[in-house]
Amino acid sequence: MSAFDYLLNGFATALQWQNIIFAFVGVLIGTVVGVLPGIGPISGVALLIPVTASLTSGLPPEAAATSAIILLAGVYYGAMYGGSTTSILLNTPGESSSVVTVLDGYPMAKQGRAGVALSIAAIGSFFAGLVSLIGLVFLAEPLSEVALKLSPADEFSLMILGLCALSGLAGKSVTKALMMTVFGLLIATIGLDNVSGVARFTFDMPELYSGLEFLTIAVGVFALGEVFKTILERDVNEGEIAKISRIIPTKEDLKESAGPILRGSLVGFFKGIVPGSGATLASFLAYLLEKKISKTPEKFGKGAIAGVAAPESANNAASGGAMIPLLTLGIPGTGTTAVLMGALIMYNVQPGPLLFEDHPTIAWGLIASMFIGNVMLLILNMPLVKVFAKLIETPPKYLIPMIVAISVFGVYAVRVSVFDLVLLLLCGLVGYFLAKNDFPMAPLVLGLVLGPMIENNLRRALTTSNGDFSIFIEKPVSLVFLIIAVLWITVPLIMKMRGKKVIVNEE
Numbered sequence: 001m002s003a004f005d006y007l008l009n010g011f012a013t014a015l016q017w018q019n020i021i022f023a024f025v026g027v028l029i030g031t032v033v034g035v036l037p038g039i040g041p042i043s044g045v046a047l048l049i050p051v052t053a054s055l056t057s058g059l060p061p062e063a064a065a066t067s068a069i070i071l072l073a074g075v076y077y078g079a080m081y082g083g084s085t086t087s088i089l090l091n092t093p094g095e096s097s098s099v100v101t102v103l104d105g106y107p108m109a110k111q112g113r114a115g116v117a118l119s120i121a122a123i124g125s126f127f128a129g130l131v132s133l134i135g136l137v138f139l140a141e142p143l144s145e146v147a148l149k150l151s152p153a154d155e156f157s158l159m160i161l162g163l164c165a166l167s168g169l170a171g172k173s174v175t176k177a178l179m180m181t182v183f184g185l186l187i188a189t190i191g192l193d194n195v196s197g198v199a200r201f202t203f204d205m206p207e208l209y210s211g212l213e214f215l216t217i218a219v220g221v222f223a224l225g226e227v228f229k230t231i232l233e234r235d236v237n238e239g240e241i242a243k244i245s246r247i248i249p250t251k252e253d254l255k256e257s258a259g260p261i262l263r264g265s266l267v268g269f270f271k272g273i274v275p276g277s278g279a280t281l282a283s284f285l286a287y288l289l290e291k292k293i294s295k296t297p298e299k300f301g302k303g304a305i306a307g308v309a310a311p312e313s314a315n316n317a318a319s320g321g322a323m324i325p326l327l328t329l330g331i332p333g334t335g336t337t338a339v340l341m342g343a344l345i346m347y348n349v350q351p352g353p354l355l356f357e358d359h360p361t362i363a364w365g366l367i368a369s370m371f372i373g374n375v376m377l378l379i380l381n382m383p384l385v386k387v388f389a390k391l392i393e394t395p396p397k398y399l400i401p402m403i404v405a406i407s408v409f410g411v412y413a414v415r416v417s418v419f420d421l422v423l424l425l426l427c428g429l430v431g432y433f434l435a436k437n438d439f440p441m442a443p444l445v446l447g448l449v450l451g452p453m454i455e456n457n458l459r460r461a462l463t464t465s466n467g468d469f470s471i472f473i474e475k476p477v478s479l480v481f482l483i484i485a486v487l488w489i490t491v492p493l494i495m496k497m498r499g500k501k502v503i504v505n506e507e
Contacts, residue, residue, distance in 0.1 A: 162450065272333070
């Protein structure tokens with residue numbers, strides 16, 4: 001079967017009535033998550049994992065997994081749409097990938113063009129979503145076939161590359177990001193060893209024999225961490241919201257935006273494929289590219305429509321591109337895709353090269369649902385711009401109890417364990433203090449998700465080589481992955497050190 005035939009089968013799955021509802025609910029909640037400052041796509045996806053488990057409890061396992069991942073993916077790319085709203089109206093990014101949109105979005109709003117800016121952001125996001133999905137359709141099968149030929153040593157090295165890629169680009173400090181990665185790998189070892197049956201780091205506590213529940217950690221450090229930040233730091237936005245008048249862009253606006261939308265979509269898609277790049281870096285690169293090639297670069301920062309179109313297209317294309325390494329290689333390139341991967345594993349679905357062979361309904365149903373979801377988002381965002389803008393005014397006294405309630409009931413429902421609730425609270429406090437000191441959370445989640453898989457492939461590789469570690473450098477593919485991983489960490493450090501030397505010499 002060709003990719004087109006598989007996609008048609010995917011649409012047959014995605015167009016089932018329950019999956020259409022799940023896609024709609026996902027993109028709607030995602031837009032709300034993006035609009036509300038501080039929640040972000042990672043927290044939104046983590047919070048909704050237990051909700052999807054309850055909603056799909058009566059369905060067969062394959063159908064439940066398909067519906068759940070359709071909803072969660074909808075939250076992910078829906079949040080990318082919604083993130084522009086606060087950037088444009090309030091001069092406050094809804095999440096990190098919308099930081100660049102502030103530069104020209106808010107000046108446009110002050111000029112009375114807030115509606116046009118929001119519409120162009122929605123149109124750019126829609127087009128970028130289609131570009132990334134077309135790329136996903138044509139790259140998914142070839143990449144899966146290549147990945148199937150990888151040996152255990154190759155897979156181990158590829159996962160190490162994935163960890164280094166995200167660690168090298170997450171947060172302000174590479175050292176702190178690497179520390180969080182190692183911390184994630186360490187807590188992934190808690191529980192009974194799958195091979196020997198030996199208890200590791202359990203301290204004779206029966207609750208720890210099955211390991212730490214991924215959902216508890218993710219919801220704790222992201223969702224409850226934000227709650228503690230809002231309460232303890234009184235982190236409430238009191239900025240003035242710009243007025244929305246005209247929503248439909250003019251022909252001139254569309255003409256000015258067409259090029260930036262196309263270029264931003266391509267930049268975002270290719271950056272999204274690379275593990276660790278993420279939507280934030282993609283939006284920065286798209287913005288800088290537009291400013292570089294513009295005939296009027298002085299307009300940027302003062303309300304240039306290209307300064308909204310390019311980064312918004314890039315961050316949505318990057319979210320679609322990030323699904324490629326997740327689905328085909330089993331390597332989550334961002335914090336949100338790491339949480340999505342954890343959700344798939346909870347449903348006994350292993351992302352990676354065998355996903356398209358073992359679970360084609362889930363893989364192609366998800367891809368097809370993303371096409372449908374993007375259309376829904378455009379229909380939702382254009383006429384309901386003013387409604388979503390009102391959500392920004394939601395007082396924290398209503399928002400915080402809702403987040404806490406979803407967190408507590410969701411985590412408790414998974415294993416019905418009071419221990420998990422205590423762990424949730426502890427993770428929330430740890431997440432708050434770590435984030436306060438600029439320790440990034442995404443590498444921790446990635447280490448927790450990839451840890452068991454890294455250990456499994458390490459053991460398989462050493463079994464075939466009779467315990468000889470040289471197998472990792474004797475196999476050419478494995479060696480290439482390890483070299484790239486080392487360069488990913490060391491090159492930025494060397495460049496940073498050289499930059500400091502130049503500054504010292506100039507002084």
